[in-house]
Amino acid sequence: MQINQSIPKVDGMGLVLGRPAFTDDLADDNALIVKILRSPHAYAEIMDIDSTVALKMPEVKCILTHSDVSDLLFSRAGQGYPEPSPYDHRILDKYVRYVGDAVAIVAGTSEQAVQMALKKIKVTYRVIEPVLDFEQAKTAKTKVHHEDGTHSMFPIGHDPTVNLSASYGMEIGAVEETLEACDVVYEGRYYTQPQCHAMTEPHTATAYYDFQDRLTIISATQTPFHVRRIVGKTLDIPLSKIRVIKPRIGGGYGGKQAIHGEFYVAMVTMITRRPSKIVYSRREVFESTYTRHQMRLDVKIGAMKDGTIKAIDMDVLSNTGAYGEHSLTVLMVAGAKTLPLYNKVEAVAFRGDVVYTNKTPAGAFRGYGAVQGNYALESAIDELADQLGIDPVSIRRKNMIAEQETSKIFEIMGEGKEGTAMMIESCKLDECLSVCLEKLNWNEKYPRRQQTDRKVRGVGIALAMQGSGIPYIDMASAILKLNDDGFFNLMVGATDLGTGSDTVLAQMAAETLGVPAEKIIVYSSDTDLTPFDTGAYASSTTYVSGHSVIVAAERMREEILRAGRRHFDSEDVTYDGMYLYCGTSTISLKDLSTLLYYSEHQEQLVTTGSYVGKKSPPPYMVGGAEVEVDTLTGEVTVLNYVAVVDCGMTINPNLAKIQVEGALVQSIGMTLYEDMKYTKSGQMINGSFMKYKVPTRMEIKNLDVSFVDSYEPSGPFGAKSVGEIGSDTPPAAISNAIKNALGIRLNRLPMTAENVWREIKKDKKS
């Protein structure tokens, strides 16, 4: 068996040994260094740019401003075409819309020279009063996009005249009416903050002309094919003249699911005909790439005395910052991947606005809206249970979705448009919940235990769901090639950002072909050499790319059998992966493949497989937190976080576990420690690892991640997805645990020690 095996990642050892593998390792040593002059103002019109002094420096080879580049609008979002994000971005614009927005592109022969050149460029700005408060954006006088041609590819509620990047609403049943008939209605408002991905590799891209005079871009991107399309269309280069390669990436989590530096190096290389590269500084990664969407979520839930939830209403205000990439889709996921958890309601409504502000743009970040939605919804469920006098476990068991059920939301809410109806064929929430409670020791610990005078402990849980790819939109494909010596090349467009997808896909190919996984050599994410894949997002790689690999591998089996039949000159041939058999004769695949290359009926066996999902079966998870609150300092320590996951079959259990552990820690960071801070004029204060604090090893006391037995019939070998599900529960589970410990509901992230301390003081007073 090659699946459900924790084989080491195919690139694991090479990376530990420090082999050159990342974009900056592969860039030409003599590539021109590209840096961006960035706006110091949150909103301004560029009246004049004077680069004459900078251009006099002999080391400076190129300076580009908005008048030198295409003014075509595009969306930076790495999404399927036509994108559900507005086209509101230019390579360089006459207006700068946030502190850190690009003003000029400078390329030179050394880092020092280019840094000096940046200082010598004189820019005259007409400063405009910025919109900084997302709760005031719709009525603000300032328009972040003012008559600048921004538009959407199809209706998404885009209305820049009221600073709306996108807007959405849906209702099933009649929510207000149903709420009125309820015995109990809970209403609550929740806030989440912009969070930074903080991946260790800063965004990096390099460009050069190859020996066929084609523009080649090597970039740390999650979406190489989207990069090729967007660069080609915007710069008016035929796509056949561009190649995009994704090497190893040092982390992404959605933060590299967009265009970042690729335009700059493409333009510099096009003009100078020399290789160029851009390596974002850590500050630029914080200020000038993007963050998670900040949201305000209003939840109303109505239930009857017996605990039956009748109606849920969710109203969201989302802050997309200066540009709207991923604005509509993240908003919709906040509802689409949370509300179906309670599918037995009579009525459910979701609506939201995504507003522009003059702040660092927001974009894709693991969980993609579901984290924010889950925080509000799962906190609200606990509050509702409290009001009803029912415990939080019982209310969930009574109302949560189960196998062979569905929710109308699946067919109504999709990727910016309608979705796809879906019957849930695998859902082990019930079992996940039981296992989680047992591992947490819930019966003994719920709701709270006073440890000392000063320290109190509490436990809390939350359910979550996510998706597996985007049905009818995400396409993936694979090519398999048989080599002499009986091994295979597997070429996939799928993008491994360190997640191990190369490995998992190799395992699936190996299992189908009946060979050990080390016989499959994977090469991925090269727009010339690998077939198409939308890229690493929406938790699609295992499910969608996996299927395409299986198709290609099944076809390869057929091809091998066909070659075998020809070799034995008989129809009666079988194949077990290593050998072909015909009566008493055998030939190893190794020998047959060598014959096929050199001596007999020579032929290169190659197969392809493509796949588009017809559904997006959700992985499910129950997260349970045990926290200890120091009531004198407000410090919250997560003593134990239990995650019990149903992701269908775990193709590689170790890698699945690490995906969940990694996501948990990122979301614990969002829950307790991470926050973006701005000055009154919109300047980010803490754009460095010195001041933006992600959890360290010491904050993590114990993570307990396990998987329940589950099989998704529509999934490759029964698998669903596992990339994002780990992100969703920590904010709610921890907030619920704190509520149980202290009797105080924290409705704003992050729940820093000082914030908790203040709530405790407030609570004492009242």
Place this chain on the structure above:
Amino acid sequence: MEITMSINGTSYKTSIDSNELLVDTLRRLGFKSVKRGCDTTSCGICSVLVDGKLVPSCSFYSLRAEGKEILTVEGIQEEAREIGHYLTAEGAEQCGFCSPGLVMAVYAMQLELTAPSLEEVKHYLAGNMCRCSGFEGQHRGIMKYLEVATNAN
């Protein structure tokens, strides 16, 4: 100006700018395992050993490397393979960007500490950031590695 230093046991003589930082000098000389992760000496990604001590190469002025012995992952491939065996057995090695720095830190830790507890390991490695793995997998691998290494000695 010119400096002479030993890198992974070989003597290197190279021209540097007076303000050059070791991470850039090392990368320029081909040691691509050494990476830059931040601007503020906060992440540990660039860790190397200088005269046996763990040091953030992004904040070490190259002119101070004169006469010193620098060690990068390229110079401890056998030990790295050993540590890597345990890390990859957990799946804990994810994007790999933090791996060389982590390996150097584990190596330095072994020079200083004997049979450290998990808490001591976490304290020693606290300055080596990882954003992918959630740390626990790294700790599982490193503790297993240390157990085997201790038993061997």
Place this chain on the structure above:
Amino acid sequence: MNSEKIVRTTDISEAYSTYISDEHAVLMAGGVFLKLQKRSVPVIVDLSLLALDYIDVKHDAIYIGAMATLRDIETNEHVPTAVRQSVEQVAGVGLRNLATVGGSVCGQYPFSDITTALLALDAQLKFHNEGIISLEAYLKNHVPKRDILLEVILPMGVDSCFKCFKQVYTDFSLINVAVASDGNWRIAIGARPGGPVLITAQSLKDHQLESLIDTIAFGSDSRASDEYRKSLATLFIKEAIEEVASWK
């Protein structure tokens, strides 16, 4: 930080005369904070060849060379407790192998942890030209303005304790306190806008302590508000005093 010229010397007099010859010259100790600064200076004087990285333990005092690193201090069991505790969570081991006590003290960083501990222990600073002055006086008067610190002298046999609050393990402290008892109580409070301050008292009852703390301005910034800092400081001082008292 950039400079045209970096002077490396084994001769302290040469280092000193180069340093004072140009009012814009800068000293390089660990180099960590120097690297973060964007400005250019005409000359940097590198202190790393002056053999100031020692820790000498004598009967009644410990002499810590200005170039002793925070990691050297962390791992030397003769260093007074508060000082060792104060460096344990400064960033990571790697940075502590570069950052020096001299750089921390002379940098007069308001967020410094070690300075608070040294202040509580009544550290004496020995400068090349000025001679020995107390850290307390140095922090108050900022004199000498331009001199080279040679060593920090701490008393042996004084009980001390350090406490701080950090959001995450390697973060800057929101507030820190250090307490030392040599007959009198010396309580230093730091990681506040303005740097560490000192309270001294012969004996302390809670209400006396609280009214002493009331006289201190804690300051609000993006890390924490002044009320929160004050609340933490009060708590930590009480705990530290209890801890030190219990050792006697």
